[in-house]
Amino acid sequence: MTAAALRIGLRSRRVLPGFGLTMGTTLTYVALVVLLPLAALLLKSAEIGPDGFLRLVTGERALAAFQVTLTAAAFATAFNAAYGLLMAWVLVRYEFAGKRILDALMDIPFALPTAVAGVALTALYAANGWFGQLFEMAGLKIVYTVTGVALAMAFTSAPFVVRTVQPVLESLQPDIEEASATLGAYPGVIFRRVIYPVIFPAHLTGCALAFARSLGEFGAVIFIAGNLPFKTEIVSLLVFIRLEEYDYAAASAIAVVLLATAFAVLLATNALQALAQRHARKG
Amino acid sequence: MAIAIKGIEKRFADAPVLRGIDLTIADGELVALLGASGSGKTTLLRILAGLEWPQAGSVTVDGRDWLALEAQRRRVGFVFQHYALFQHMSVRDNVAFGLTVRPRASRPPKGEIRARVEALLDLVEIGHLANRFPAQLSGGQRQRVALARALAIEPKVLLLDEPFGALDARIRKDLRRWLRELHDRLGMTTIFVTHDQDEAFELADRVVIMSDGRIEQAGTPDEIYDHPASPFVARFLGGVNELPAELAAGRLVVPGADAGAVTPPAGTDGTATLFVRPHEIDLVADSRAPARIRNMLTSGPSIRYDVDLPGLATPVEVELPREAARLRNLRRGDAVRLRLLRGRVFSAHGAPLPPAAPSPERHRILEAAL
Numbered sequence: 070m071t072a073a074a075l076r077i078g079l080r081s082r083r084v085l086p087g088f089g090l091t092m093g094t095t096l097t098y099v100a101l102v103v104l105l106p107l108a109a110l111l112l113k114s115a116e117i118g119p120d121g122f123l124r125l126v127t128g129e130r131a132l133a134a135f136q137v138t139l140t141a142a143a144f145a146t147a148f149n150a151a152y153g154l155l156m157a158w159v160l161v162r163y164e165f166a167g168k169r170i171l172d173a174l175m176d177i178p179f180a181l182p183t184a185v186a187g188v189a190l191t192a193l194y195a196a197n198g199w200f201g202q203l204f205e206m207a208g209l210k211i212v213y214t215v216t217g218v219a220l221a222m223a224f225t226s227a228p229f230v231v232r233t234v235q236p237v238l239e240s241l242q243p244d245i246e247e248a249s250a251t252l253g254a255y256p257g258v259i260f261r262r263v264i265y266p267v268i269f270p271a272h273l274t275g276c277a278l279a280f281a282r283s284l285g286e287f288g289a290v291i292f293i294a295g296n297l298p299f300k301t302e303i304v305s306l307l308v309f310i311r312l313e314e315y316d317y318a319a320a321s322a323i324a325v326v327l328l329a330t331a332f333a334v335l336l337a338t339n340a341l342q343a344l345a346q347r348h349a350r351k352g
Numbered sequence: 353m354a355i356a357i358k359g360i361e362k363r364f365a366d367a368p369v370l371r372g373i374d375l376t377i378a379d380g381e382l383v384a385l386l387g388a389s390g391s392g393k394t395t396l397l398r399i400l401a402g403l404e405w406p407q408a409g410s411v412t413v414d415g416r417d418w419l420a421l422e423a424q425r426r427r428v429g430f431v432f433q434h435y436a437l438f439q440h441m442s443v444r445d446n447v448a449f450g451l452t453v454r455p456r457a458s459r460p461p462k463g464e465i466r467a468r469v470e471a472l473l474d475l476v477e478i479g480h481l482a483n484r485f486p487a488q489l490s491g492g493q494r495q496r497v498a499l500a501r502a503l504a505i506e507p508k509v510l511l512l513d514e515p516f517g518a519l520d521a522r523i524r525k526d527l528r529r530w531l532r533e534l535h536d537r538l539g540m541t542t543i544f545v546t547h548d549q550d551e552a553f554e555l556a557d558r559v560v561i562m563s564d565g566r567i568e569q570a571g572t573p574d575e576i577y578d579h580p581a582s583p584f585v586a587r588f589l590g591g592v593n594e595l596p597a598e599l600a601a602g603r604l605v606v607p608g609a610d611a612g613a614v615t616p617p618a619g620t621d622g623t624a625t626l627f628v629r630p631h632e633i634d635l636v637a638d639s640r641a642p643a644r645i646r647n648m649l650t651s652g653p654s655i656r657y658d659v660d661l662p663g664l665a666t667p668v669e670v671e672l673p674r675e676a677a678r679l680r681n682l683r684r685g686d687a688v689r690l691r692l693l694r695g696r697v698f699s700a701h702g703a704p705l706p707p708a709a710p711s712p713e714r715h716r717i718l719e720a721a722l
């Protein structure tokens with residue numbers, strides 16, 4: 070954008086002054102904190118050359134790690150998509166004893182050090198843990214399996230969905246639901262046609278953030294995963310292992326792919342949202 | 353459809369909001385609910401729509417118990433105060449909603465829905481806006497979309513909650529007339545809530561005045577204007593003087609005024625209040641009279657006088673037609689006698705006394721006045 074265009078944008082749209090200052094600060098921040106490390110990472114992996122890069126990221130162990138991570142993240146996100154929506158609904162729509170406490174509990178996964186979460190989950194779901202025993206009886210092993218990985222990911226990323234959907238649900242005017250009812254729509258239809266379309270963009274954002282977070286989750290996962298190469302080893306752990314081995318090339322190559330995946334997910338989400346909101350806002 | 357409302361009581365967490373509402377509405381009638389804020393108008397409307405249920409009472413529509421029906425099955429067109437449009441749907445989809453949500457068995461085919469929506473949009477004169485979204489419409493246009501959406505289900509009863517509340521005065525007037533025509537054309541039973549007295553009186557067949565969860569009076573605009581049933585109604589209509597009066601031996605005595613033209617109500621003697629409108633008073637110059645003209649104001653076709661009456665804190669407002677005022681030739685500070693041509697008397701306890709009727713003397717005085 071040229072300076073002239075910026076100035077026109079400023080004149081014609083902004084009510085509050087300070088565009089130049091705030092934009093400048095933000096860009097500087099983005100450059101220093103976000104772009105610079107990313108550039109270093111990309112540079113590092115670029116040193117390897119395309120062939121080497123491809124060889125490193127398509128190695129058997131790397132591929133297996135990608136598969137484990139993506140599968141577990143997908144399951145965790147699917148679970149949170151449903152659970153987070155339900156939780157947000159309950160927190161917004163109903164009054165009950167302990168609602169404030171439940172609301173506060175929602176942030177625990179964010180506030181808790183992930184390692185603590187990992188240890189706690191492992192203790193609970195181990196074959197002799199409180200929950201683990203029950204699952205064991207049902208013939209289900211959780212600890213040291215992909216299920217366990219997904220569980221840990223789901224735990225740490227749940228607040229993303231709840232906290233993005235909640236404010237949008239809160240802002241919904243009850244009268245649009247009442248209007249729907251007088252027009253003959255029953256609750257299921259009202260949810261599908263009136264409520265969900267409005268919260269969909271927020272829900273999608275929440276899910277995308279949860280997925281991206283799951284891809285990179287480390288602390289909570291490694292305790293419960295058992296970290297068996299080819300079975301329950303996640304990508305970020307593999308990166309860590311390669312670093313430990315001073316194999317910076319492999320570490321950065323794998324990290325770049327992980328980064329690109331997360332980035333692609335967020336980008337796709339934004340595109341979907343733009344599509345969904347194309348009408349609602351402007352014409 | 354004829355609606356019979358009996359003994360409706362509604363409390364929100366023990367706070368009574370409706371305290372026994374009885375009202376019958378004939379098929380095809382256009383009724384206005386008029387009342388101060390918080391008097392329960394919206395609550396009554398919501399009960400009729402099936403969005404709220406009363407603790408006591410019944411609602412019968414064409415002989416059917418309506419309280420047993422859920423909102424979805426009442427087929428009531430409800431227009432919300434803030435329109436409640438679906439922001440994520442185009443105008444066309446908003447209007448089609450009531451048809452497209454029907455179960456497949458009773459849903460009209462796509463083409464028919466489309467045609468009906470077009471017809472409705474033309475009816476409310478916004479056919480050219482069909483593809484817009486609510487955020488892109490003016491207040492008046494949104495109002496029309498809300499109305500078209502409510503009409504799409506072919507309601508037999510149309511309920512409107514302050515339909516013109518958010519619009520400016522000129523548009524309100526246009527929409528008023530238009531709504532009346534629409535009502536007559538479609539032959540529905542319509543109930544609308546309003547704060548605006550002019551709107552209620554101009555538009556409605558019958559006006560229901562509510563206060564504090566009760567119906568103070570229900571009647572045609574003329575009935576209410578000429579025979580307010582209570583001091584509350586008389587005050588609510590506004591622009592009225594309240595004069596202390598005495599009922600003695602069948603005669604009405606208003607200190608400082610000549611009330612001979614007001615037929616005194618039959619009933620108990622004692623103190624009472626006379627409600628009299630500014631144009632129902634005539635002024636006669638009389639140097640011995642205790643009343644004094646404090647102020648006079650020209651307002652186009654008539655002259656307004658503020659007259660101080662001993663013992664009254666606020667001046668009495670009197671309005672004379674310009675021609676009559678010229679003949680009187682009164683000035684500020686002149687001593688005058690008030691001649692009351694007409695008025696409504698209520699006993700001191702607010703219990704309504706039979707309304708005063710015009711007497712032959714009133715006509716004489718009116719003629720003399722001109």
Ligand SMILES: Nc1ncnc2c1ncn2[C@@H]1O[C@H](COP(=O)(O)OP(=O)(O)OP(=O)(O)O)[C@@H](O)[C@H]1O
Binds near residue numbers: 396
């Ligand atoms: N859901 C509710 N819970 C508790 N109190 C309520 C509720 N809805 C309405 N009330 C109370 O009921 C009373 C009547 O409300 P209502 O909305 O029927 O008044 P109204 O005549 O429509 O007023 P307005 O002209 O301001 O719209 C008010 O005192 C209001 O506070």
Ligand SMILES: [Mg+2]
Binds near residue numbers: 393394395513545
């Ligand atoms: Mg109201």
